[in-house]
Amino acid sequence: xxxxxxxxxxxxxxxxxxxxxxxxxxxxxxxxxxxxxxxxxxxxxxxxxxxxxxxxxxxxxxxxxxxxxxxxxxxxxxxxxxxxxxxxxxxxxxxxxxxxxxxxxxxxxxxxxxxxxxxxxxxxxxxxxxxxxxxxxxxxxxxxxxxxxxxxxxxxxxxxxxxxxxxxxxxxxxxxxxxxxxxxxxxxxxxxxxxxxxxxxxxxxxxxxxxxxxxxxxxxxxxxxxxxxxxxxxxxxxxxxxxxxxxxxxxxxxxxxxxxxxxxxxxxxxxxxxxxxxxxxxxxxxxxxxxxxxxxxxxxxxxxxxxxxxxxxxxxxxxxxxxxxxxxxxxxxxxxxxxxxxxxxxxxxxxxxxxxxxxxxxxxxxxxxxxxxxxxxxxxxxxxxxxxxxxxxxxxxxxxxxxxxxxxxxxxxxxxxxxxxxxxxxxxxxxxxxxxxxxxxxxxxxxxxxxxxxxxxxxxxxxxxxxxxxxxxxxxxxxxxxxxxxxxxxxxxxxxxxxxxxxxxxxxxxxxxxxxxxxxxxxxxxxxxxxxxxxxxxxxxxxxxxxxxxxxxxxxxxxxxxxxxxxxxxxxxxxxxxxxxxxxxxxxxxxxxxxxx
Numbered sequence: 243x244x245x246x247x248x249x250x251x252x253x254x255x256x257x258x259x260x261x262x263x264x265x266x267x268x269x270x271x272x273x274x275x276x277x278x279x280x281x282x283x284x285x286x287x288x289x290x291x292x293x294x295x296x297x298x299x300x301x302x303x304x305x306x307x308x309x310x311x312x313x314x315x316x317x318x319x320x321x322x323x324x325x326x327x328x329x330x331x332x333x334x335x336x337x338x339x340x341x342x343x344x345x346x347x348x349x350x351x352x353x354x355x356x357x358x359x360x361x362x363x364x365x366x367x368x369x370x371x372x373x374x375x376x377x378x379x380x381x382x383x384x385x386x387x388x389x390x391x392x393x394x395x396x397x398x399x400x401x402x403x404x405x406x407x408x409x410x411x412x413x414x415x416x417x418x419x420x421x422x423x424x425x426x427x428x429x430x431x432x433x434x435x436x437x438x439x440x441x442x443x444x445x446x447x448x449x450x451x452x453x454x455x456x457x458x459x460x461x462x463x464x465x466x467x468x469x470x471x472x473x474x475x476x477x478x479x480x481x482x483x484x485x486x487x488x489x490x491x492x493x494x495x496x497x498x499x500x501x502x503x504x505x506x507x508x509x510x511x512x513x514x515x516x517x518x519x520x521x522x523x524x525x526x527x528x529x530x531x532x533x534x535x536x537x538x539x540x541x542x543x544x545x546x547x548x549x550x551x552x553x554x555x556x557x558x559x560x561x562x563x564x565x566x567x568x569x570x571x572x573x574x575x576x577x578x579x580x581x582x583x584x585x586x587x588x589x590x591x592x593x594x595x596x597x598x599x600x601x602x603x604x605x606x607x608x609x610x611x612x613x614x615x616x617x618x619x620x621x622x623x624x625x626x627x628x629x630x631x632x633x634x635x636x637x638x639x640x641x642x643x644x645x646x647x648x649x650x651x652x653x654x655x656x657x658x659x660x661x662x663x664x665x666x667x668x669x670x671x672x673x674x675x676x677x678x679x680x681x682x683x684x685x686x687x688x689x690x691x692x693x694x695x696x697x698x699x700x701x702x703x704x705x706x707x708x709x710x711x712x713x714x715x716x717x718x719x720x721x722x723x724x725x726x727x728x729x730x731x732x733x734x735x736x737x738x739x740x741x742x743x744x745x746x747x748x749x750x751x752x753x754x755x756x757x758x759x760x761x762x763x764x765x766x767x768x769x770x771x772x773x774x775x776x777x778x779x780x781x782x783x784x785x786x787x788x789x790x791x792x793x794x795x796x797x798x799x800x801x802x803x804x805x806x807x808x809x810x811x812x813x814x815x816x817x818x819x820x821x822x823x824x825x826x827x828x829x830x831x832x833x834x835x836x837x838x839x
Contacts, residue, residue: 386411388458389450395501403499408492409455412462416469416477421445422614424465426713427767428517430617430626431633431720434510434562435461436555437618438603445610454504456496460511463489467517467815468767482815490518494526505542506559509535513562516570519770519818528770529576532566536579539563561634568637568644572728573774575665577650582641613708622710625693629717632686632694636721639682640728646675647735667735676736683729696722701761716767719755724771726752727778734782746794749782753804765811773818776805780825787833799833802826 387409395403403409412420421444429437440461443452452458466474466485479485493515502508512535516528539545545560567580608615616622648665655661696718699705705712726748733745752775759765779801786798809822 386450388452388455395499399499403495403501406492406495407488408459408495410492411449411458413477416473417444417449417462418610418612419469419473420462420465422465422611423468424461425611425614425617427468427716427769428464428514430629430714430717431769432464432513432562432566433555433558433626433630434513438601441607441611442604445607446604454502454507454511456493456502457507457511459489459493459496460514463493464514464517467770471814483817486518486815490515505538506544506556509538509544509559509563512538513559513566516566517770519773519816529570529574532563532570533579536563536567558630561630565633565637568641569724569771569774571644571665572640572731573771573777575644575648577663577665578641578644582638582645616708616710617713625710625714628691629694629714629721632690633721636686636724636728639679639686640724642682643679643728643731646679647671647731671735673736676732680729680732683725683732687725694718694721696755698755698758699762701758704762705764707763712764716759716764719759719764720768720772723752723755723768723775726755727775730778730782734785745782746786746797749779749786749801750797752779753801756808757804760808760811765808766815768812770816770818773809773812773816773822776809776812776819776822777825780805780822780829784825784829787829802829 387404388411411417421441425437425441429435440457443449444458449458463486466489467482469482469485471482474480474482474485477485479488493511496502497508497511497515502511512531516531516535518526518531519528539560544556544563548557548560564580567578570576571578603615603618608618611618617626644665647668649668651664651666652661653664653666693714696715699715705715730745730748730752733748756765756776759768783798783801783805786794786801789795789798805822806826809819809826813819813823
């Protein structure tokens with residue numbers, strides 16, 4: 243009797259098809275699973291196949307994606323990383339998989355549930371990564387934002403600002419680091435805030451209900467320039483520039499959307515935003531933000547309502563405008579915005595604040611500031627008041643120099659027929675005028691109090707970066723650098739063609755002071771105006787390269803090298819230092835070109 247083969251089971255030739263199928267089913271039920279050696283009713287592999295077949299049917303109904311064909315999940319392989327032999331095996335495997343889907347009974351080389359192993363591993367990896375992120379940054383910090391917003395802001399503007407992160411608050415650890423840096427390196431020379439009130443609102447009270455999001459972000463921006471690099475990296479930012487750019491962008495958006503109704507708060511925030519030194523930011527440089535601050539102060543008549551017999555944070559706000567105007571005019575240069583006769587206040591009135599009764603800060607504020615809380619002591623506040631008063635006096639000397647050496651003029655632009663309003667050097671300056679300015683600077687440095695006078699540090703013993711003496715050393719060095727720069731401008735104005743050895747001594751003293759700060763790792767704590775000081779020294783050194791004396795040329799080369807090294811370090815915080823590097827690199831290329839000829 244002949245037998246026919248149906249699905250690998252032999253049945254009689256004359257049996258009906260229905261009987262053949264019943265016979266095949268009955269005999270198939272009697273087989274034993276080759277993998278688990280169990281009966282079909284107890285086989286776990288068959289149940290797994292049914293589960294897998296259901297998953298494949300669901301996958302086949304969804305849209306196709308890379309690595310998925312006809313419901314079968316294939317590993318994604320980059321063909322560029324495989325040779326021809328591997329690609330051939332990959333094609334063979336795909337053909338066998340397609341053949342099995344078309345009814346051909348080739349056995350796949352993987353187990354039915356193998357692809358679930360990678361899924362389980364992915365789940366465990368996601369859980370582990372979430373735990374690691376939670377250990378670095380608190381989830382609550384990521385969701386903190388301001389809760390008190392002005393009711394006059396349209397809903398779509400609020401949504402846009404929220405999307406841009408303008409209302410976001412930094413993590414508590416980073417916030418405390420920024421506040422510590424602000425107290426140490428921003429407030430002593432730019433005391434525009436009622437510091438005790440601001441610190442109490444931020445640290446003691448709930449900062450989510452801080453009265454001004456604009457001022458908050460401006461304080462964070464100003465203080466972020468002086469946070470230790472390790473703390474910035476720990477917080478998840480690659481550099482000072484990225485952290486400052488984030489806070490600056492938030493403050494800029496909040497000001498442009500006009501969410502701050504208080505004019506005094508606007509002045510405070512704009513003065514802090516004037517610390518943005520980025521030459522690639524178009525017209526929104528320090529001059530731009532200062533002009534907005536001064537126009538706001540003029541609009542509300544800030545200086546007209548100040549009593550010379552008292553002293554408050556409004557007085558310090560006005561004098562901060564005064565100082566900033568002189569320093570910016572001297573550095574760019576540009577015309578003075580605040581006339582000299584527009585100040586009816588006596589500089590001595592600044593010292594009255596030091597004699598007022600000292601009000602201790604809240605213990606929570608002292609705990610949050612850590613070692614920086616020593617700057618809030620009564621003795622430190624008196625020193626800061628004297629320091630700021632001497633800065634105002636020096637700014638007055640610099641303003642006199644600007645008015646004596648420069649005159650307002652329309653400067654033509656070479657690329658077109660237009661011009662811009664600026665200052666130009668006076669053609670004929672009487673020697674008596676220069677001598678008068680020199681006497682003012684000499685009297686300032688001679689009468690300087692000991693707490694403000696700069697003394698070179700002892701380089702063999704590294705100073706404690708958290709000590710009050712080290713912090714004041716940075717501010718003393720900055721005022722000394724301003725004095726040297728102002729005096730060098732007088733020497734250049736006396737004999738523009740050949741300034742002589744006097745200017746060379748001054749520029750050498752500048753590079754020496756910068757080298758001393760760099761040696762004890764304090765150069766990065768100088769304010770952004772230090773970049774402008776470097777620009778003055780580079781210009782003076784470039785002119786000294788044309789001198790006939792060999793010693794003068796060698797010292798000019800040495801100064802250029804020191805300025806370039808300082809600019810490289812300052813570039814980590816201030817993008818405007820790139821301009822100094824461009825000037826020095828151009829000088830090197832020009833010098834080597836002349837030598838090669």
